[in-house]
Amino acid sequence: MTARQTAIAAGADLKWIVNSAALLGKRVRYDRQQAKWWGLVSLLTGQLGLSLKAAAALSTVALRAGSSSSRVTAGADTSGSASLIVDLARYDSIFLGNLSRALVHELPRRRGRPPRRGTKGAVANAQHYGVDLDLIRSAIRRTPAERLALLETNAAFVRDMRRATA
Amino acid sequence: MSFASMLTGLTKKKVRFVVVGGVAAAAHGSSRVTNDLDICYDAEAAANIGALASVLAGWKAYPRGIEEGLPFIMDDRTLRNAPILTLTTSEGDIDVMDRIAGVGPYDAVRRHSERISALGVRFRVLDLPSLIKAKRAAGRPRDFDHLPELEALLALRKT
Numbered sequence: 001m002t003a004r005q006t007a008i009a010a011g012a013d014l015k016w017i018v019n020s021a022a023l024l025g026k027r028v029r030y031d032r033q034q035a036k037w038w039g040l041v042s043l044l045t046g047q048l049g050l051s052l053k054a055a056a057a058l059s060t061v062a063l064r065a066g067s068s069s070s071r072v073t074a075g076a077d078t079s080g081s082a083s084l085i086v087d088l089a090r091y092d093s094i095f096l097g098n099l100s101r102a103l104v105h106e107l108p109r110r111r112g113r114p115p116r117r118g119t120k121g122a123v124a125n126a127q128h129y130g131v132d133l134d135l136i137r138s139a140i141r142r143t144p145a146e147r148l149a150l151l152e153t154n155a156a157f158v159r160d161m162r163r164a165t166a
Numbered sequence: 167m168s169f170a171s172m173l174t175g176l177t178k179k180k181v182r183f184v185v186v187g188g189v190a191a192a193a194h195g196s197s198r199v200t201n202d203l204d205i206c207y208d209a210e211a212a213a214n215i216g217a218l219a220s221v222l223a224g225w226k227a228y229p230r231g232i233e234e235g236l237p238f239i240m241d242d243r244t245l246r247n248a249p250i251l252t253l254t255t256s257e258g259d260i261d262v263m264d265r266i267a268g269v270g271p272y273d274a275v276r277r278h279s280e281r282i283s284a285l286g287v288r289f290r291v292l293d294l295p296s297l298i299k300a301k302r303a304a305g306r307p308r309d310f311d312h313l314p315e316l317e318a319l320l321a322l323r324k325t
Contacts (some may be wrong), residue, residue: 009247070237088207094237097248103250106262126318132197136319139195144291145284146215151167151192152285153200159167 001030001102003041008102009095012042035102036095037063040086048084062086123140167258170285172203175225175257177287179216182201182208182308184279186266186300187195187289190291193282195319198312206292208272209264218262225255268303270286270295294320 007014009032017038022027022045028159030032037059044055058074065088078082119129127133169189176183185193188200208214223240230252238244242325245251249264265271268293269278269292292300298316301309 039189055320089237089239090243092237093244095246096229096232096236096238097251097266100232100252101250102232105250107308122321124316126314128322129215130316131315133318133322135197136315136322140319140322141274142195144193144282147195147283148169148189150191151189151199155201156199160198160247 001032001035002106003030005102005106006030006038008034008106009099010042010095011098012038016042020052023052024054032099035099039095039098040091043091054155058084062088062096123137167256168285169203169258171288172225172227172260173285173287175221175237176205176218179221181221182211182214182272183218184275184290184292186262186263186275186292186297187261191316193284194297195323196312196315196318202261202265202294204254205263206263206266206272206275207227208276210248210272212242215245215295219245222260222262225257227251227253227255227260230259239258239306239312257289266288266292266296266300268299268301275316294323 001009003014007017010017013130018028020041022036025107040062041052041055043124044050044058045052048055050058054075062074070087070089072086072088074084074086128134142150173185183205185203186196186206187202187204187251188196191198192200196221197251207218219240219242220243227240230237245262250262252261253259266275269275275292275296276290278293279290280293281290298313298320301313303317
C-alpha cells in the first residue's frame with residue numbers, strides 16, 4: 001500500500017498520521033494493519049476527544065480482540081461505572097469500505113503537471129492518440145438509449161468472457 | 167446482473183442520484199466498455215442515504231477487492247461514515263460517491279447533468295464538459311487516457 005492509500009483506508013489525513021506517529025515515537029508502516037489501527041486512533045481522538053496517547057493504547061486493546069468479538073471494552077474506570085466500548089463489527093464495515101476505495105480507486109497518480117491539450121485541436125489530438133474517429137462519429141449519430149443498449153451488450157460479453165476464462 | 171437492473175432498482179426506490187464515470191461517458195458516445203456503474207448520490211438528505219443503503223443491502227453489497235467473509239454491515243450508518251464506496255453486488259459492480267472531484271457535491275453534479283431515457287429507465291447523467299473536468303481532476307493515468315476521446319466527442323458534437 002502507498003502512504004496515500006493507507007491514509008484513505010484509515011479515513012485520516014496523511015499529515016496527521018505522520019505527525020501523530022512522531023508524537024508517539026512510532027514508526028509509520030503503510031499497510032493494512034496500520035491503516036486499521038490509525039483509523040481507530042483518529043476516530044477516538046477526533047470524535048471522542050481522547051488524547052493521542054490514550055487513543056493509541058485503547059485502539060491497541062480493542063483491535064487485539066480481533067474478529068472473535070463484535071463489541072470490545074477498550075477501557076474502563078476502576079469502579080466499573082464508566083467504560084469505552086468499541087463496536088468492532090461497525091468499525092470493520094467502515095474500514096473495509098475505505099480500504100476497498102483505497103485499493104480500487106486510489107492508484108498512483110501521474111507525476112508532474114497534467115498533459116496539456118495539444119495545439120492542433122481536440123479532434124486532431126484524438127486521432128494522433130489513436131482514437132477511432134469513425135467510431136465516435138457513428139456513436140454521435142445514435143441516441144443515448146442506443147449507445148447504452150450497446151454498452152450493456154458489450155459489458156455482458158466481457159463478463160461472460162471473463163467467467164469462461166477464469 | 168446488468169446496468170438496467172441496477173438503474174431500475176435505484177429509481178424504483180426513489181434514490182436521488184446522477185450517473186457519472188464510464189456509463190455517463192458511454193451515454194455521450196464513448197466507445198469504452200465499462201463494467202461498473204458509478205453514481206453520485208444526494209448525501210444531504212438522510213432519507214436518500216437510507217434508501218440507497220437499503221437498495222445496496224438488498225443486493226448483498228460487499229467492498230470490492232476485499233477477501234470474502236469479513237464482517238461488513240451495509241446500512242445508512244456505514245454509508246454516512248464511508249460516503250465513497252466501491253462495491254460488488256448481486257446486480258453488478260457499483261461505485262457510490264457523495265461528491266465528484268472537479269465538479270463538487272451532489273447539488274453541483276445535478277446542476278451539470280442532463281436527464282436521459284435509456285435501458286427502460288429515466289435518469290440523470292453528468293454532462294460531457296463536467297465529465298471531462300472530473301477525469302482531469304481525478305488525475306489517474308486511466309482517466310487521462312480517456313480524455314482525448316471525450317474531448318474529441320465534445321468537439322465533434324459541436325460541429
